[in-house]
Amino acid sequence: MLNENNAHRRPGEMSAADEEAARAEAGRMEPVLKRLWKGGTWDPDSVRAALTRELGYEARKTTRKGKLPRR
Numbered sequence: 001m002l003n004e005n006n007a008h009r010r011p012g013e014m015s016a017a018d019e020e021a022a023r024a025e026a027g028r029m030e031p032v033l034k035r036l037w038k039g040g041t042w043d044p045d046s047v048r049a050a051l052t053r054e055l056g057y058e059a060r061k062t063t064r065k066g067k068l069p070r071r
Helices: 016-039 044-053
Strands: none
Touching (some): 016 044
């Protein structure tokens, strides 16, 4: 009964389209992350700022248990 109602958390098979999309996103991130690493600015705030400002990702706050807060 431990795994009851946790199917949505278990990894499933990745389709070819999903893999292609993931590789495309990784390709966008790689040069930004390499630049930060090379520049020695490899801290959470710098990475978050680069991913949000340069690549347009959304930063979301979560609770201590990893849940999104109610709006």
